[in-house]
Amino acid sequence: MDHPDIEQKLGGRGEEEQETRERILLAARQLMAQKGYKGATTRKISELAGVNEVTVFRHFKNKVGILTELLKEIMDVREQLEQGLQGEFADLKEMLVSYARTYYGLLVERKEIFMICMIEADNHPEVVQMFSSLPMTAVQVLSNKLLAFQEQGHLPKADPFTAALMFVSTFFYAFMAKYRVNLDLEMVEEELFENASEILLQGISGLK
């Protein structure tokens, strides 16, 4: 009998435990993103998760506990953005397109969490702390990369911070339009990445 309790926890029951818990998290994420923290009542959450309301409180100390758990999903954003810039790129445009893809994908993957943060920004200290540094992270990471290019002499003039801000803003706006306001951009995302990268590099009055 060597530590049968541990085996038991991980093996036997663990599976279903997690299943329920994650169904609750999934439901909460969806509802909070749509209706806000207050609008996502524990009752609605339990119903959407297909469990009894009591079960929700068996898995989480209280409602805030659910929110806190959800917020953990956006802690590693900076790292992921920086990793996306590690590889080798044929040229600057390639890099920009790749960065756009990474950033936009990151937003879409975690769209519910970001929505919750947007909505709840003022109400929950937990959200504020976690979210406040985030909007500028993507700008900073790109800004630094551009600055490095400049210092290598591959890139003339122009404020890299403003450039990064413009670039990142574009995809954030597109993301918000699509997933918050349900607006049709009438443009394939990949096409947007291309066009935006080109404009950022050449401008629209470029003499060609």
Added chain:
Amino acid sequence: MDHPDIEQKLGGRGEEEQETRERILLAARQLMAQKGYKGATTRKISELAGVNEVTVFRHFKNKVGILTELLKEIMDVREQLEQGLQGEFADLKEMLVSYARTYYGLLVERKEIFMICMIEADNHPEVVQMFSSLPMTAVQVLSNKLLAFQEQGHLPKADPFTAALMFVSTFFYAFMAKYRVNLDLEMVEEELFENASEILLQGISGLK
């Protein structure tokens, strides 16, 4: 005695009537922008307005009535944007800077209402209807103007829609960062207008 009732309404009592009503609207606007519709309880609104809670319901049929009233403030956005493009401009850059100023100013002026719309986008049909067309309005107006320039031969290649999207997004993002996330952009707005306009026109790799 020719219509003394009308005189009375507009003159005598009207003044204070409006004062109270607008103090309520002001409070509601502030609170809803910060805490969302649900978070802005009628009690808090009345307290912030410095009136009795009952008075709120004497002025508005119900809570939704307050929201509906507030939303009227963003109905004329498109017109204002187009008006901002009417004047004569020395060059394209002047026009862009001016447009940026108009658009950003418009956001700041109505910041609370826009926040309410962002937050409540999913919950209230009134908001959806009023707000859904708005994010792209600023893009379209600018996009059309750019297209006109192109057709006059003053502007080569480049997708005007993407360009307009990039431009507008930038100031929206800056606006959100400042007023929703309380982030310091470390940049004077006017400077941002200048830089962004320049980058949109010339790009960052412009051979000069």
Added chain:
DNA sequence: GTACCAAGCAAGTAATTACTTGCATCTCAT
């Protein structure tokens, strides 16, 4: 089979919230 543990179910509780009613007060135009 028995002990355990997750989950369901029924019921309840204290607080909050939108909204109402009735009455008193104050101001002001006539």
Added chain:
DNA sequence: ATGAGATGCAAGTAATTACTTGCTTGGTAC
């Protein structure tokens, strides 16, 4: 002075909400 209209105040109501308690059921490990 008088009447009207705007506001305050006290009290209440019905619904909702986060959260609890006690008991039962059903599956799995030994």
